[in-house]
Amino acid sequence: MSRAGSTAALAAVTVALGAVAAALPWLGVSSYVRTLVYYACYYMALGQAWNLISGMTGYVSFAHGALAGIGAYATVIALNAQWPVAAGLAAGAAAAGLASLVIGATSLRLRGAAFTFATLFFQELVLLIVRKLPAAGGPGGLVLQEIYPTSLPYVLMVVLAAVATIAVAALRFSRTGVRVLAIKHDETAAVAIGIDSTRLKVAIFCASAAIAGLVGSIHAIFVGSLFPDVVFAVEISLIALAVPLIGGVGTAMGPVVGALLYVGMREVFQVVAPGLHLTIVGLLILAVVLFMRDGIVGAAARAWATRRRTAVPAEGG
Amino acid sequence: MSLTLFFQLLANGLVVGGLLGIVALGLALIFGVMRVVNFAHGEFITLGAYATYLLVTQLGASPLFGIPLALALGGAIGWLIQAGVIARVTERPELDMLMTTYALSVVGLGAFAAGFGGDFRSYSAGPSGSLDLAGVVVGWRSLTVLLTCLVMGAATLLLVQRARVGLGLRALAQNRDAAASCGINVIASERLAFSAAVALAAAAGALVSLIGTTTPTVGHGWVLDGFVVVMLGGLGSVAGALVAAFGIGFVQSFASYLLDDSWARIIIYLLLYAAILVRPHGLLGRQEHA
Numbered sequence: 001m002s003r004a005g006s007t008a009a010l011a012a013v014t015v016a017l018g019a020v021a022a023a024l025p026w027l028g029v030s031s032y033v034r035t036l037v038y039y040a041c042y043y044m045a046l047g048q049a050w051n052l053i054s055g056m057t058g059y060v061s062f063a064h065g066a067l068a069g070i071g072a073y074a075t076v077i078a079l080n081a082q083w084p085v086a087a088g089l090a091a092g093a094a095a096a097g098l099a100s101l102v103i104g105a106t107s108l109r110l111r112g113a114a115f116t117f118a119t120l121f122f123q124e125l126v127l128l129i130v131r132k133l134p135a136a137g138g139p140g141g142l143v144l145q146e147i148y149p150t151s152l153p154y155v156l157m158v159v160l161a162a163v164a165t166i167a168v169a170a171l172r173f174s175r176t177g178v179r180v181l182a183i184k185h186d187e188t189a190a191v192a193i194g195i196d197s198t199r200l201k202v203a204i205f206c207a208s209a210a211i212a213g214l215v216g217s218i219h220a221i222f223v224g225s226l227f228p229d230v231v232f233a234v235e236i237s238l239i240a241l242a243v244p245l246i247g248g249v250g251t252a253m254g255p256v257v258g259a260l261l262y263v264g265m266r267e268v269f270q271v272v273a274p275g276l277h278l279t280i281v282g283l284l285i286l287a288v289v290l291f292m293r294d295g296i297v298g299a300a301a302r303a304w305a306t307r308r309r310t311a312v313p314a315e316g317g
Numbered sequence: 318m319s320l321t322l323f324f325q326l327l328a329n330g331l332v333v334g335g336l337l338g339i340v341a342l343g344l345a346l347i348f349g350v351m352r353v354v355n356f357a358h359g360e361f362i363t364l365g366a367y368a369t370y371l372l373v374t375q376l377g378a379s380p381l382f383g384i385p386l387a388l389a390l391g392g393a394i395g396w397l398i399q400a401g402v403i404a405r406v407t408e409r410p411e412l413d414m415l416m417t418t419y420a421l422s423v424v425g426l427g428a429f430a431a432g433f434g435g436d437f438r439s440y441s442a443g444p445s446g447s448l449d450l451a452g453v454v455v456g457w458r459s460l461t462v463l464l465t466c467l468v469m470g471a472a473t474l475l476l477v478q479r480a481r482v483g484l485g486l487r488a489l490a491q492n493r494d495a496a497a498s499c500g501i502n503v504i505a506s507e508r509l510a511f512s513a514a515v516a517l518a519a520a521a522g523a524l525v526s527l528i529g530t531t532t533p534t535v536g537h538g539w540v541l542d543g544f545v546v547v548m549l550g551g552l553g554s555v556a557g558a559l560v561a562a563f564g565i566g567f568v569q570s571f572a573s574y575l576l577d578d579s580w581a582r583i584i585i586y587l588l589l590y591a592a593i594l595v596r597p598h599g600l601l602g603r604q605e606h607a
Contacts, residue, residue, distance in 0.1 A: 060415050106593050113354055114593055116415060117544060120356075124541060125586045128579050238423060245416065278427025285420035289413050290405055 018162035040263045041161035047243030047255030048164035049211035055250040058184040063119035065236030071096040071213025072220035096213025104202040127232035141227040153222035169252035248295030321452040334566025335466030340543035343514030349490040350510040356418040360425030362536030365522025380443035383523040391519025399511035429533035437530040
């Protein structure tokens, strides 16, 4: 199958699965299952946003949780000012996108870990500043005044997860995607053949941040209230990178597999080892980086390829 | 602001600066020798703080014994982690190294939170009272911290600049391949550097527990400031790092008094963004090796 063909096939499967998932509230499925599906889509969309910048370019972001938080705050402030829902969501995406330009313009001009540091400190800085801002409710947070039916954020999140997955798949096999991968593998060579790496990195980061902002916006409608210490918790940025890392960095399917696995894992560990959630996620990342660099999707693809290769002579002989 | 108050804040800034210097020295040692950014450094600070806390509250020992305990514990754990984890990723792409130390940090953070809960822990044993220098009051505890930091910092610099093993560390920092082909034992040198840096961090943690409260995230805040110091001061010059450490110490001391703790942090982090803009050599003020 050609690359364009496989992207189209993946898009079709994603749309079909997304349609089924989005229809669940009307199919008489228990609210527990619906909540699980919602959270799987939430982690999937956030993971795809991280995957877009960090998985594709190799520049690690520790701030995707904070970017989602900025989207959440912008949306709640906009909705409380009686904006329509679509405008509120757009405000969330725009706010996160603008914030990404602030980080990106300073640090993406540079190679190496400068971007990672900029995002690390951004994560801390945003929490400190939001706690100081009266317009953002200070340390007490904000409450969404209007109550929306839960099916609204549910359907929106499923759609966003599907769109983000298709976007990553489409980018990966596009001309722009090839340029981005060239930056990841050898930035000096990429620049030498005429790729404007800074512009491309800033643009990709902005798109990634806008998706993260939308994730935060939709989740704000889902939870209805924002507390700065919860919204800007380091854990959310950790999940944003753990999900694609476990599934498979830089692939469209990685965050999908990672999110499904993570949701299941979280349910099990909440019962088995409630206090050790962070430690387990950390150990998982460590194990994946040390022993399974391309994540579950990569390992599975390799195992599949090995099986086919060994199977062919047996059939022919 | 009266002159006495000014000197008081200056003294507080010196103590913070001394601790930051020790933390930054360890970060620079690890990055210089291994090209690894150690995000887990803060968790080793927390480790030293809890070890000292347990020593004081469970065994009734003086917290001063916490310093050698933390040095030994940190050195041993640093050695093991370097051998078991870090050595596997030093030759890998940067993404792997960043993820590895970040994951170690998360594991530590989770373990401390699970083991000790979110309580603020402190003890009253150890040096007490204060020294009154013409109105400027310096607690014996703070003085202990500052002096220990100076001694440890000087010892580390002597090790790196004068000792034979230090020659190996400096050679590795300059050029890994050339150092290896000259017969420098790369594996042993890297283990020594990581182990010494973690020992310093743990000892800094023991000192932090002496003058403040211990929480699962206590080291996290210190290491972020440590990164600011290394980025502002640059890895190339010890003098630059020292100026940055005490500079940040003074900024924190004065801003905490004039505004509050959060504003002090906001100012320090904004300084970091300025540093990224004016120091376009990327990480830690040094040009990347091709």
